[in-house]
Amino acid sequence: MQIVDRRLNPKSKSLGNRQRFLRRAKAEIKEAVREAVKSRKVADIGSGENVRISSKSLREPTFSLDSKSGARDFVLPGNDDFVVGDAIPKPPPGGGRGSKGSKDGSGEDDFVFSLTREEFLDIFFEDLRLPNLVKAKLKNVKSQELTRAGYSTDGPPSKLNHVRTMRNSLARRIALHRPGIKTLEALEAEIEAAEAETPRDEDRIAELHARHKRVLYLRKTVAYLDPLDLKFNRHERRPKPSTQAVMFCLMDVSASMTERLKDLAKRFFMLLNIFLQRHYKEVHVVFIRHTNVAAEVDEETFFSGRETGGTVISTALVEMQRVINERYPVSDWNIYAAQASDGHNFSDDMEECLDILQMNLLSQCQYFAYIEVGSSDEGPYPPSEVWEGYEELLGQHSNFAMRRASDPGDIYPVFRNLFSDEKAQA
Amino acid sequence: MQTTGKSATAKPLFDGADWTFDLVNKAYDACAEVGLDELGLDIYPNVIEVITSEQMLDAYASIGLPHMYRHWSFGKQFVRDELHYRKGARALAYELVINSDPCINYIMEENSMTMHTLVLAHAAMGHNHFFKNNYLFQEWTRADAILDYLDFAKTYVARCEEKHGVNAVEQVLDAAHALMNQGISRFPGANKHVSLARERERALARHLYEEQSFNDLWRTVPTQQVNQGDDDEDVDKTSESGRQANLPEDNLLYFLEKTAPKLEDWERELLRIVRNLATYFYPQRQTKVMNEGCATWTHFYIMNRLYDKGLLTEGSMLEFLHSHSSVTMQPAWSDRRFSGMNPYALGFAVMRDIERMATDPTEEDKEWCPDVAGCGDAVGALKRVWAEFRDDSFILQYLSPKVIRDFRFFGIHDESQHPHVFVSNIHDERGYRRVRKSLSQQYCVSTSDPDLHVIDADLQGSRRLVIQHKVQNGVLLDRANCERTLYHLARLWGYRVKLIEVDNETGKTLKEHENLRMP
Numbered sequence: 034m035q036i037v038d039r040r041l042n043p044k045s046k047s048l049g050n051r052q053r054f055l056r057r058a059k060a061e062i063k064e065a066v067r068e069a070v071k072s073r074k075v076a077d078i079g080s081g082e083n084v085r086i087s088s089k090s091l092r093e094p095t096f097s098l099d100s101k102s103g104a105r106d107f108v109l110p111g112n113d114d115f116v117v118g119d120a121i122p123k124p125p126p127g128g129g130r131g132s133k134g135s136k137d138g139s140g141e142d143d144f145v146f147s148l149t150r151e152e153f154l155d156i157f158f159e160d161l162r163l164p165n166l167v168k169a170k171l172k173n174v175k176s177q178e179l180t181r182a183g184y185s186t187d188g189p190p191s192k193l194n195h196v197r198t199m200r201n202s203l204a205r206r207i208a209l210h211r212p213g214i215k216t217l218e219a220l221e222a223e224i225e226a227a228e229a230e231t232p233r234d235e236d237r238i239a240e241l242h243a244r245h246k247r248v249l250y251l252r253k254t255v256a257y258l259d260p261l262d263l264k265f266n267r268h269e270r271r272p273k274p275s276t277q278a279v280m281f282c283l284m285d286v287s288a289s290m291t292e293r294l295k296d297l298a299k300r301f302f303m304l305l306n307i308f309l310q311r312h313y314k315e316v317h318v319v320f321i322r323h324t325n326v327a328a329e330v331d332e333e334t335f336f337s338g339r340e341t342g343g344t345v346i347s348t349a350l351v352e353m354q355r356v357i358n359e360r361y362p363v364s365d366w367n368i369y370a371a372q373a374s375d376g377h378n379f380s381d382d383m384e385e386c387l388d389i390l391q392m393n394l395l396s397q398c399q400y401f402a403y404i405e406v407g408s409s410d411e412g413p414y415p416p417s418e419v420w421e422g423y424e425e426l427l428g429q430h431s432n433f434a435m436r437r438a439s440d441p442g443d444i445y446p447v448f449r450n451l452f453s454d455e456k457a458q459a
Numbered sequence: 460m461q462t463t464g465k466s467a468t469a470k471p472l473f474d475g476a477d478w479t480f481d482l483v484n485k486a487y488d489a490c491a492e493v494g495l496d497e498l499g500l501d502i503y504p505n506v507i508e509v510i511t512s513e514q515m516l517d518a519y520a521s522i523g524l525p526h527m528y529r530h531w532s533f534g535k536q537f538v539r540d541e542l543h544y545r546k547g548a549r550a551l552a553y554e555l556v557i558n559s560d561p562c563i564n565y566i567m568e569e570n571s572m573t574m575h576t577l578v579l580a581h582a583a584m585g586h587n588h589f590f591k592n593n594y595l596f597q598e599w600t601r602a603d604a605i606l607d608y609l610d611f612a613k614t615y616v617a618r619c620e621e622k623h624g625v626n627a628v629e630q631v632l633d634a635a636h637a638l639m640n641q642g643i644s645r646f647p648g649a650n651k652h653v654s655l656a657r658e659r660e661r662a663l664a665r666h667l668y669e670e671q672s673f674n675d676l677w678r679t680v681p682t683q684q685v686n687q688g689d690d691d692e693d694v695d696k697t698s699e700s701g702r703q704a705n706l707p708e709d710n711l712l713y714f715l716e717k718t719a720p721k722l723e724d725w726e727r728e729l730l731r732i733v734r735n736l737a738t739y740f741y742p743q744r745q746t747k748v749m750n751e752g753c754a755t756w757t758h759f760y761i762m763n764r765l766y767d768k769g770l771l772t773e774g775s776m777l778e779f780l781h782s783h784s785s786v787t788m789q790p791a792w793s794d795r796r797f798s799g800m801n802p803y804a805l806g807f808a809v810m811r812d813i814e815r816m817a818t819d820p821t822e823e824d825k826e827w828c829p830d831v832a833g834c835g836d837a838v839g840a841l842k843r844v845w846a847e848f849r850d851d852s853f854i855l856q857y858l859s860p861k862v863i864r865d866f867r868f869f870g871i872h873d874e875s876q877h878p879h880v881f882v883s884n885i886h887d888e889r890g891y892r893r894v895r896k897s898l899s900q901q902y903c904v905s906t907s908d909p910d911l912h913v914i915d916a917d918l919q920g921s922r923r924l925v926i927q928h929k930v931q932n933g934v935l936l937d938r939a940n941c942e943r944t945l946y947h948l949a950r951l952w953g954y955r956v957k958l959i960e961v962d963n964e965t966g967k968t969l970k971e972h973e974n975l976r977m978p
Contacts, residue, residue, distance in 0.1 A: 034487050034583075035561075036480055036507045039514060040568055050520065053625065054534025091535055094637050094943035096909050096928075096936055103933030104874045108898040110800065111791020112869035112885055120879035121871075146538040 054091075055152065061086035062148070066156045084153075085145045179268040188265030197264035205262060211255040212248045220245050278313040278367040278399075280306060281356070283349045285374040286322045286340050290406075297406040297438055298373030299336055305371050305402070313367065319356055323349035325379075329356060346378045346419065347385040354393055363397050370394070370401045376417025383422035395430050403435040469769040476571035483507065483566075486576040487583065493764045494584035494757065498838055502587040503562040503602060507579070510565050516540050518555050518565060526609040528616035528732070530632050553782075556582035558590040558743070560602035573775040577782065580761035585754030592846045593749070595742035605739060612732045615662065619725050631726045634947035635712060635733035640908050642712035642730075642737035662728055707912035707927070711948070712737070714913050720922065721953030730951070745849045745904050752806020753845050755787060756814075759807070789866060800901075805866075809853070812862050813841055827859050827891075850902035858895045860886070868894045875933070909936055910963075922954040929963045936960060941972050949974040 055062065065084045115121075148156070184197060224241045227234060282302045284295070302318075309316045320335035321327055324342035327349040353370065361368060378386070395401055403423055426433045472489055473482050487507070494500045510518070520537035521527035553574055555565040564582045566575050590596050620628045635642075708714040712734040716727045743750065762779050765771045771779070789804035790796040813831055816824040817840045820832035831840045848856065863886045870884035870893060884890035884897070900906055915925035926948075928936055941958065949956045960970040 034484075034491070034505045034507065036483060036509065038480075039508045039510045039565075042510075042514070049529040050531065050534035050537060052534070053529060053531035053629070054538065056625075057531040057535075057629075091531075092943060093532055093633075094940045094947070095640055096638075096911060096944050097940050098907075098909055098934050099937040102875050102935040103930070104872070105932060105934060106870060106872050106883065106897045107901055108868050108870050108894055109792035110789050110866040110868055111793060111797075112867040113791075113793070115869055115882045115885060117882055117885060117890070119882040121882070122879050123873075144535075144539070146542055 055148075058086055058090055058144075059156075061090055063156055066148075066153065083145065083147045091144060178271060180271050182267045182269040184264045185267040186263065186265070188267065192265045192268075194264045194266050198258070198262050201262035201264065202258050205259060206255065206257070209255045210251070211257075212251055217245075217248055217252065220248060277315040277317070277365065278309050278369060279317040279319060279361045280309055281319050281321060281353050281368070281370040282335065283321050283323070283353065283370065283372040283374075284335065285324070285344055285346070285349075285377070286335075287324045287344045287377070288341050289344070289375050289377055294375055294406040295336060297440075298404065301373060301404050301438070302371055305369065309369060317361075317366075319353075321349050321352050321356070323352070327352040343379060344374075344377050345382050346372075346374065347382050347389060350386060350389040350394060354389065357397060368398045370398050372401070372403045373406060374403075374419055375407060376405045376419045378418045378422070380418050383418060386419075387422060387425065390426060390433075391429075395426070395433060398432060400432050400434070401430075403433075405435065405437045407437065407439050471772045471775075472576070472765070472770045473572045473775075474772055476573070478570075478572040478575050482572055483575055483579075486572070487579050489765055489770050490576065490580045490584055490761050493761045494580070494588075497764065498584075498757070498760065499842075500584055500588040500757070501591055502584065503560045503591050505583045505587065506561045506563050507583065508563060508565050509568055511568055512544070515555065515565065515567055516544060524557065524609055526606065526613055528613045528632075529620075530616075530636075531629065532633075532636065554578040554582045556586045557605075558586075558596060558600060558602055558739075559605045562587045562590065562602075563606075571778065573771075573778045574782065576765070576771070576775070577758055577762060577779055581754045581758035584761060585757030586750060588757070589746070589750050589753045589845055592842070593742070593746060593849075594847060595745055595849050599742045600739050608735065611662070612736070615728065615732065619729065623725065628729065630950065631729045632733070634951045635730050637944045637947040638711050638715075638951075639733055639737045641911055642710060642734040643741050644710045644713060644738075645905060662731070706916065707914045709910075709912050710734070711911065711913060711926070714916075715948075715951045718916060718918075719952050720918065722951065726951075741904075742849075745851075745902075747802040748800075748806040748809075748850045748902060749845065749848060749853050750806070751802045752808075752810045753841075755783075755803050755807040756810035756841065759783065791867070808862050808865065809857055809859075810841060812859050813837070813844060813857055815861075816859065821861075823860055828857055831857070851899045851904075854902060855895060855899040858898065860891045863891055863894055868898065870894050870897050906931065911958075914959075924948075924952050924954065924956045926956065926958045928958060928960040930960050930969055931963050933962070933969075935970055936972070938972070942974070945972055945974040 062084060065086050184194060220241065224238065224245060227238050227241055280302075284290070284298055286295075290298075306316065306318060318332070319329060320332055321329050322335055322340070323344075323346065324340045325345040325348065326342070329352060349372075357363070357368065390401070403419070405417065405420055420435070420437075423433075423435050427435065472485055487505070495502070516537060518524075519540050520533045527533065553567065553570060557563040562583070564578065564587075566578050570578070590602060596602070616628060616632075712730050715722070716730040716734065719727075722730075762771065762776070762783075766776045787801070787804045787807045789801045790798075813828075814837040816828055816832045817834050817837040824832040831844075834840055844853065844857065868886055869882055870890065871880050872883040873880040884893045886894065910929040910931070912927050912929070913924065914927045915923075917923050936958075945956055945958060956974050958972040959968055960972075961968050
């Protein structure tokens with residue numbers, strides 16, 4: 034007999050099967066994920082992973098006998114009081130335990146299982162790609178950064194690593210029995226005391242002197258700090274891809290934006306945020322709200338605060354420009370902007386908006402998305418001022434996009450449209 | 460138990476739940492002492508593998524075989540089992556044992572030392588003995604070659620995926636799995652002791668040969684038609700020597716592998732792999748009750764003997780009895796927990812009954828089971844039973860009136876068009892024999908699987924394949940499943956497939972299915 038411990042074997046042995054399974058059920062899973070996105074709070078998207086799919090594409094049919102045809106005899110245990118000839122009514126069809134009858138009579142249950150966060154998001158973002166995602170900068174990297182790369186035995190004094198150096202020194206001194214200063218002082222005190230004694234013990238004094246000499250010799254030959262001990266921090270220059278993105282959320286908070294419209298806008302912003310987080314190591318979010326004046330605010334105020342006043346969109350664009358100039362140099366940051374509004378603006382402000390966008394912002398942004406929220410009960414929208422104004426930009430700038438949404442369910446399709454592959458290639 | 464005379468002098472093997480490798484070793488030796496020396500079991504050498512619960516789920520998912528090739532259905536099984544397990548809806552089995560030489564036993568790390576001892580007695584002794592001695596296993600499986608063959612199958616499938624794409628391989632495997640139960644040559648002599656080791660060499664050699672001798676010209680050579688005798692069976696037998704259709708053929712996978720006109724060589728090999736696995740599992744499907752009965756009886760005997768010898772503490776013994784009685788519990792049909800017959804319960808009960816009849820027979824036993832009643836040698840009788848029977852014959856022979864009474868078995872007659880089912884037999888003088896026969900039929904694999912045959916393959920004309928289902932007692936095939944399976948079948952065959960359901964007695968055609976959409 035032989036015992037083998039298999040517990041440390043590679044864990045994910047079933048991974049290959051799992052991947053094949055996910056691939057198989059892809060269509061259903063995608064549908065389920067889409068449903069989940071529609072109904073769930075956007076904030077939960079990254080965490081909720083239980084998915085219910087119908088097992089249609091997961092069927093494993095075999096030739097099996099139909100339990101509802103013909104005659105059969107079988108035996109059951111636990112007869113209480115039946116005698117031969119008793120009739121027992123059959124359970125009503127579909128009322129049996131376990132599987133419920135489905136439309137095609139296959140009786141297969143829905144299939145529930147959990148996706149990992151990674152798998153969930155992968156499917157969520159499948160065939161979506163941010164346009165110009167690979168900045169020119171990513172391809173031919175210019176900036177470099179110093180990263181730690183262990184230790185080396187030589188280097189400039191400024192990079193001396195004291196802890197390592199002293200650790201080596203201490204170890205070497207202990208190993209070579211270098212007497213410490215305390216030993217020396219104790220010995221000297223002993224000599225002094227011995228010499229001060231009245232009947233001088235010459236033998237002892239001589240021996241002490243010999244020891245003193247030896248100690249001095251050892252201290253001299255075994256250096257306190259030897260070049261051998263020195264350790265220096267080592268750094269390497271590594272090309273630094275631009276892996277940071279900043280996302281500007283611009284929103285009209287004037288009175289015409291109701292809570293519901295804000296909620297719509299919020300979902301859009303959060304989806305964009307999740308998406309950026311997947312592609313960039315670091316994502317900053319800047320919230321700019323505006324009425325007839327614009328200000329950078331924190332998230333809380335952005336979504337819940339109320340302001341009254343007219344609507345001048347250009348103020349927000351100016352504010353955005355200011356923030357970019359101050360904190361987010363275009364050379365280091367991928368800039369994305371998402372603007373949400375109900376489409377109202379002072380009509381004489383549109384020209385200024387277009388000016389700012391065309392002159393500056395659009396060339397600095399990777400992508401500028403405008404989403405117009407409206408309520409569905411208003412029927413088909415009449416084109417709003419902003420919509421009409423922005424339509425000019427559509428043909429000229431491939432990194433500008435605009436969409437309308439009137440219902441939480443619309444958000445995801447809008448999002449997909451905005452960042453779908455075709456769009457990116459167009 | 461017939462064991463008497465407690466000699467509780469020895470020190471218990473272990474105390475408490477924690478286990479170590481050393482303790483497992485000691486427990487194994489103690490079990491082996493009882494199992495081999497006292498019972499005289501004949502086993503393959505054992506390998507005990509310690510695994511985690513996740514690995515157990517893994518093993519579950521791939522139908523108990525650790526080196527299984529990759530397929531999405533195993534992934535599906537895994538996520539399903541995992542969910543049940545996480546929710547606590549289902550506990551994992553304590554053990555898993557593979558019919559191989561050496562016999563591989565899995566034990567789970569989170570189990571207590573008592574459970575490990577139980578598993579060793581159950582699987583390493585009981586199942587192992589059954590695998591090695593039962594005639595079905597001897598005839599159908601090669602324990603020494605299965606692990607190598609699985610290895611080969613796994614790499615072969617992986618190579619095919621590399622070469623032909625995951626999708627293409629998946630399609631063939633899906634179709635083959637659908638026909639797995641029709642991949643066995645059931646009739647005596649049909650199963651020509653395939654050595655799985657030789658299988659592997661054969662596959663590699665064939666592959667090499669064809670790669671070397673490939674000559675595209677052969678495809679253009681006109682083939683000679685040979686008449687098969689039966690006029691309706693014109694079969695193209697010259698395409699490859701030895702490939703000829705001996706119709707009717709009940710092994711659909713075999714037939715397709717040899718005859719399907721459009722399959723590529725590697726696709727045939729995949730069918731062969733699935734077919735070989737189906738054959739490997741065939742004995743296990745036919746001996747569920749006996750196999751578990753044998754293992755449960757063995758562990759019950761061994762654990763009791765260990766306790767008698769003072770090698771188990773009372774605490775361990777109670778833990779064992781608790782788990783033993785849960786495993787061998789048979790809920791009544793009206794119980795919420797009822798989900799069919801529990802093979803552990805039935806197997807164990809009949810084994811215990813044989814033991815009782817051998818040593819302490821009643822008049823009734825002498826009439827019903829004359830060959831064991833009063834023979835005195837319970838262990839010898841059991842070992843003979845384990846070697847020579849399978850579930851249906853075993854029940855037919857050894858289900859005594861006592862067990863029928865204990866289980867309070869009753870027979871049901873069910874006509875599909877009738878709103879009621881009728882109690883046809885109960886546990887009384889008149890009913891014993893019929894209950895026994897009916898229960899035996901329930902375990903007969905050849906009646907629970909539909910009886911399908913290829914009866915016609917028009918290789919010259921439309922190339923339509925015709926399958927016949929011999930309908931017993933008017934029980935037809937499940938329509939939806941049948942059509943989906945036909946789709947798979949048609950994909951392998953490459954042309955249209957028709958399935959006719961014919962009443963076995965009257966010969967009347969009851970129903971016809973045809974695959975409507977071609978793959």
